Every structure is written in C-alpha cells, then in structure tokens.
Amino acid sequence: MLKPFCALALLGTVIGCGGSKSTSGPPTPTPTPSGGALTVCAQTGTGCANPAVVPFGGTAQFTATAATGTPPTVNWSVNGVAGGSSATGTISAGGLYTAPNPFDSGKSVAITATSQSNSSVTGSGSAVVVNNSSRETPPVQLGTSGGNVNDSATSGKTITCCSGTLGSLIQSGTGNFFILSNNHVLDKSDTGTKGDAIGQPGLIDNNCSAGTTVANLTAAAAIKPNPCNGNPCTGPAPSNTDAAIAKVVALEVDTSGSILDLGAVSGASISAAPPSATLADPNTVLMTNEGVAKVGRSSGLTCSTLQAINASFGVAYAASCGGATAFTSMFTGQVAINGGSFSAAGDSGSLIVTSDTARPVALLFAGSSTNTVGSPIQLVLARPEFNISGTPTIVGGGDHAVSCSAVAGTAGRLTANSATLSPQERARVSAVRQRQTAALMQDPALTSVEVGASSDSPGEGALLIHVSGPTSAPIPAVVDGVRTVVVSSEQEASGRWPVLSRQDIDSTTAIKEAHVTELMSQAGIQGAGVGRSDDNPAETALVIYVVKGVARAPIPATIDGVRTKIIEGDRFRAFGWGKERDQPVKCEKK
Numbered sequence: 001m002l003k004p005f006c007a008l009a010l011l012g013t014v015i016g017c018g019g020s021k022s023t024s025g026p027p028t029p030t031p032t033p034s035g036g037a038l039t040v041c042a043q044t045g046t047g048c049a050n051p052a053v054v055p056f057g058g059t060a061q062f063t064a065t066a067a068t069g070t071p072p073t074v075n076w077s078v079n080g081v082a083g084g085s086s087a088t089g090t091i092s093a094g095g096l097y098t099a100p101n102p103f104d105s106g107k108s109v110a111i112t113a114t115s116q117s118n119s120s121v122t123g124s125g126s127a128v129v130v131n132n133s134s135r136e137t138p139p140v141q142l143g144t145s146g147g148n149v150n151d152s153a154t155s156g157k158t159i160t161c162c163s164g165t166l167g168s169l170i171q172s173g174t175g176n177f178f179i180l181s182n183n184h185v186l187d188k189s190d191t192g193t194k195g196d197a198i199g200q201p202g203l204i205d206n207n208c209s210a211g212t213t214v215a216n217l218t219a220a221a222a223i224k225p226n227p228c229n230g231n232p233c234t235g236p237a238p239s240n241t242d243a244a245i246a247k248v249v250a251l252e253v254d255t256s257g258s259i260l261d262l263g264a265v266s267g268a269s270i271s272a273a274p275p276s277a278t279l280a281d282p283n284t285v286l287m288t289n290e291g292v293a294k295v296g297r298s299s300g301l302t303c304s305t306l307q308a309i310n311a312s313f314g315v316a317y318a319a320s321c322g323g324a325t326a327f328t329s330m331f332t333g334q335v336a337i338n339g340g341s342f343s344a345a346g347d348s349g350s351l352i353v354t355s356d357t358a359r360p361v362a363l364l365f366a367g368s369s370t371n372t373v374g375s376p377i378q379l380v381l382a383r384p385e386f387n388i389s390g391t392p393t394i395v396g397g398g399d400h401a402v403s404c405s406a407v408a409g410t411a412g413r414l415t416a417n418s419a420t421l422s423p424q425e426r427a428r429v430s431a432v433r434q435r436q437t438a439a440l441m442q443d444p445a446l447t448s449v450e451v452g453a454s455s456d457s458p459g460e461g462a463l464l465i466h467v468s469g470p471t472s473a474p475i476p477a478v479v480d481g482v483r484t485v486v487v488s489s490e491q492e493a494s495g496r497w498p499v500l501s502r503q504d505i506d507s508t509t510a511i512k513e514a515h516v517t518e519l520m521s522q523a524g525i526q527g528a529g530v531g532r533s534d535d536n537p538a539e540t541a542l543v544i545y546v547v548k549g550v551a552r553a554p555i556p557a558t559i560d561g562v563r564t565k566i567i568e569g570d571r572f573r574a575f576g577w578g579k580e581r582d583q584p585v586k587c588e589k590k
Contacts, residue, residue, distance in 0.1 A: 039064070040062060040112070040113050041063065042063075049404075052097070059097060064095070064113035072121070074115055076095055077091070078111060084097070088100065110126055132144050132260055133201060135201050138212070141259060143297075144200060146163060146201060147163030147198065148197075148198060149203065149210035150196060163202020164202065164347070168259060169257040170392040170394055177253065178388075182242045185244070186349075191319070191320070198213065198217060199211035202297070215248045218244075218388075219388075221241045221242070225327055225329055234314065234327065235330065240331055254272075256395070259275060262353070275351060275358045275359070275394060275396040276397065276398060279378060280357070282309045282335050285309075288499055290355070291304070291305055292361055293352070293358075294343065294350040294351065296347025298346035302341065303404035309336075310509045311543070313334055313366070313526065313545070315329050333375075334375055335352075335361065343364060350363075357399040359399065360394050361374070362374030366572050367573075368570045373572060425460065429463065433463055445467045449463055451463070451464070458566065461482060463484050464485045469489075475536070497532065497537040511560045515559060519544060523553075525546055545569065547569070
C-alpha cells in the first residue's frame with residue numbers, strides 16, 4: 001500500500017499576542033530584576049507583548065529597555081541557556097526568538113536579557129509556543145485545522161494538499177449545528193460536492209490523508225465569476241462572500257461553540273471559550289479603534305485593529321489545490337485588518353471578533369503579506385444558501401474579553417522622520433516648510449512645524465505639525481502640495497485615537513463608491529476602502545491598496561477633500577497563494 005508522507009510544508013510565520021490551547025506547562029516567568037531592571041517584551045503590530053505567543057517554528061522580536069528608556073547592549077538566553085537550544089528555541093544576538101518545531105503546545109519559556117556592561121542588570125520576558133494544527137479529541141473545539149478531505153491533487157508521486165481553519169459554529173432555525181468556514185476551505189473553490197467529508201485535522205496536518213470526519217459539506221456561497229470568460233477571468237464574486245457551512249457529525253464537535261484560545265489566561269495557557277452571541281458593527285469598531293482578534297489553525301490567537309471597512313478587493317483563486325490562478329473575484333463591502341502578522345497560511349476560515357467583547361466581526365478569507373481581508377459576519381449569515389429554516393445564528397454566549405484586549409486598542413503610531421526620504425523629496429518639503437511655517441504658526445495651538453515623512457503615503461514627504469490642543473481652524477491635509485501630519489501631544493499622551501464620526505465614515509464611503517471603479521481600473525490598484533488616516537487620526541481616509549513594484553499613476557493626497565492612505569503590498573490571493581491563505585503541502589507516495 002502506498003503510504004503518503006510529508007516532504008515539504010510551506011507554512012507562514014506570525015507573531016501572536018495571545019496564547020495556546022489549554023494544556024499543562026510551567027507558569028509564565030515573572031521578571032525578576034537583580035541589581036537593576038531591564039524591561040523585556042516582544043514587539044507586535046499593536047504594541048509590546050509579554051508573554052509573546054509564537055507558533056511552531058515561528059519568530060518573535062524581543063527588545064530590552066533600560067529604566068532610562070534607552071536600549072542597552074545585552075546578551076540573550078532561553079531558559080538560562082545563552083542563545084537558547086534546539087529543544088526550547090533559539091534567540092539571536094539581536095533578540096529574535098525562533099520557536100522549535102515540533103514542541104509541546106502550551107509550553108512557556110523564559111527569555112532573559114543581561115546587560116553586557118553590568119551582569120547584575122537583567123530583565124525577563126517569556127514566550128508561549130502554540131499549535132492549533134494538531135488532531136483534537138472529539139468533541140473538537142473550533143479555531144483548529146480542518147478542511148475538505150478531497151482537497152488535494154496528484155502528479156506522479158507527488159500529492160499536493162490544502163486545508164484551512166474550522167472557524168466557528170452556527171445554528172439553523174431548526175436547531176442543527178454547522179461549522180462555518182470558507183468556500184475555498186470546505187468546498188474547494190466551488191468544485192466540491194454536497195456531502196463531502198470535512199476532516200479534522202486538515203490534510204496538510206495529516207500527511208495528506210483524511211482526518212476524522214467531523215462534518216459534511218452542506219452549502220457554499222459561490223465565488224467564481226459567472227460568466228468566466230478567459231483564463232484567468234475576472235469578475236464579481238456571485239455571492240460577494242467566500243463562505244461555506246458543513247453540518248456537524250453527532251458528538252464530533254463541541255456544540256457550545258467554544259473556540260481554542262478565546263477564553264481566560266491560566267498560567268501559560270489560554271482556555272477555550274465561545275464567542276459572544278452579539279454581532280459587532282464594523283462601523284463602530286473602526287470609529288472607536290476597537291481591537292480585533294482571531295484564532296486560526298496556524299498562528300493561534302492574534303490581535304490587531306481594523307484598517308478599512310466598506311472595502312472593494314480583487315482576490316485571486318486557483319481552480320485546484322496548488323494550481324495556477326484560474327480567476328480573480330471582486331468583492332465589495334469587505335473589511336481589512338492592519339498588519340501582515342494578523343494571519344498566516346492556514347488561517348482562512350477563522351472568525352474575527354472584537355478583542356474586548358469577543359463579538360463576531362467578520363469571516364477571514366484572503367489577504368496579502370501586509371493585510372488580512374474578511375467578510376462582515378452580517379453579510380455571511382444573510383446569504384440565502386445558509387437559510388436553513390431561518391437565518392442562522394452564531395453559537396455563542398455573553399460578552400467577554402479576549403486575552404489580548406489590553407494592547408489591541410492602543411494607538412502605537414510611530415511618526416516617520418525625514419531620514420526615510422530621498423534627498424529630492426526632503427528638499428521639496430523643506431522648501432515648503434520655509435515658505436509656510438510663519439503662516440501656520442499664527443495658530444496658538446501649533447508648537448512647531450518640522451520636515452518628516454507621511455505615514456499615509458510611503459516615500460512621500462510631509463510637514464509634521466505639532467499641536468498642543470484644539471486648533472482655531474482645521475489643519476489642511478495638503479499645504480502647498482505637501483501632505484501634513486498632525487502630531488497631537490494630547491493624543492500621544494493618551495495613546496489612543498480620537499473617535500471618528502459616523503457622518504464622516506458615511507460621506508467617505510460615498511466618495512469611495514463614486515471613485516472605486518475608476519481607481520480599480522488603473523494598473524497596480526487592487527482595492528479601496530474607508531479607514532482612518534495615519535497622518536491625522538482624527539480624520540477618515542480613502543484607503544487605496546496598491547501592488548508594490550507595479551508601475552501606476554500618482555495617487556493624489558486628497559480625493560474630493562478626503563485624505564488618501566496608500567497601502568503597498570503583494571496581490572490579495574486565496575487557495576494556495578499568499579501569506580494569508582492556505583499554502584499547499586507537498587507529500588510523496590512511498
């Protein structure tokens with residue numbers, strides 16, 4: 001009998017800010033300074049985490065800061081071993097920790113920094129190594145590895161297999177339970193068959209062999225454009241969502257709706273918990289900069305903030321696991337999440353929730369190396385394909401905090417400086433500063449005007465305008481052809497963004513809808529949405545997603561009076577492509 005074994009697994013790496021499946025393990029180390037104190041923690045997209053949550057084989061960048069706030073020169077160790085070891089993970093001279101693979105899930109390791117100039121000056125942090133890709137004991141909890149057992153392709157002696165995350169549980173009007181995930185995870189991008197077995201773990205975590213059947217494919221929202229003329233073809237996704245449901249097999253799935261790592265921290269582990277049964281409004285989440293979180297097969301619990309809502313994206317799909325791009329589907333009304341570390345290969349199908357209340361926000365389905373894309377959960381649940389004797393509901397309980405909520409809502413903006421600019425751009429901004437500073441400083445709330453770099457437009461210069469309080473008139477988005485960056489001392493002190501108004505979001509959405517067709521017809525532009533300006537967080541922005549390296553026309557600093565915010569990255573992809581999607585595993589038959 002030919003038995004497959006895995007020869008290569010291409011899995012993404014993400015630094016999380018949560019924890020692991022509840023297992024036994026040593027308690028999280030407490031920093032114990034001796035003769036002086038160093039603050040040690042891991043840098044994430046939303047702040048400083050301790051403990052850091054790292055997937056098998058993943059990395060976390062640790063830093064050490066002295067009491068004076070300066071970064072000292074230190075020696076690093078893991079569990080007391082200089083540089084670490086293959087058993088507990090290694091750490092570089094620069095503080096980059098690499099977790100071992102495999103490792104006991106839920107284990108915590110101590111990360112210690114010792115000053116090179118004074119060995120009595122130390123500080124400690126910790127890392128928890130997680131894995132949501134293992135085989136679960138029934139009834140399985142969600143946020144774990146799974147997918148269609150037929151999602152593979154064979155060429156000669158090589159099997160290429162794909163899978164993703166069994167994200168959450170829904171209930172029909174008749175009381176039946178269904179796993180909710182993506183079309184491309186459960187229905188193989190419109191090529192599955194009703195009744196197909198859904199296995200746990202997924203093929204990529206079981207040597208390309210079928211896992212335990214925990215559900216059967218029931219319905220899928222179509223994603224392939226129809227008609228699909230050309231190869232690859234491009235057109236609207238018929239359902240405007242990438243979603244599918246599978247009826248659970250009796251006793252195989254936890255019908256409380258519990259998701260791994262979504263509960264309370266206990267020692268070095270995080271318990272499972274259901275999400276809230278109350279749905280979140282993406283508008284409110286963006287307005288208040290409320291944090292979001294997800295639990296996925298690869299990166300476990302990770303946290304960030306919304307980058308855009310009411311967004312339009314083109315997402316590339318393959319016709320089979322590991323195949324070439326067959327079509328690009330256009331989606332509207334979607335959400336985008338800040339940062340490339342929010343999701344990794346295999347996290348497709350995860351439920352995105354608010355980090356302070358665990359209220360469902362969206363279903364994760366695509367992205368790039370810099371962003372994650374999801375469909376608002378209201379849009380998903382309203383699909384007629386899933387209306388089985390009534391609109392389905394998320395299986396959940398009351399509001400509760402996710403363990404990363406303490407850092408998810410912080411602003412964390414670092415204002416770029418002029419060192420990132422070309423000499424020509426720096427000279428252009430400097431000339432405008434010389435001409436305009438006197439006029440700008442007539443407002444008593446302004447304390448200084450400096451040359452800097454825009455956070456909304458990579459590589460573009462800006463006037464950094466420092467304010468101490470409310471200004472007598474709004475600061476213009478552009479002065480003499482140069483973008484402005486508003487640096488508020490009050491905002492910097494509080495560490496939180498101002499609340500956006502719903503009126504501004506609605507008006508920016510109208511502007512986006514008026515220009516989205518024109519924008520996305522241009523080479524190099526792959527999406528547009530409504531978000532918050534990084535140059536002035538008190539204002540909305542038209543967020544425009546561009547493909548890095550593709551020649552394109554210049555994007556103006558404002559469109560219809562609204563700031564533009566440019567996000568550079570690779571193309572948004574799904575089904576075996578891109579960091580946010582399930583990358584294929586290749587196995588060989590022996």
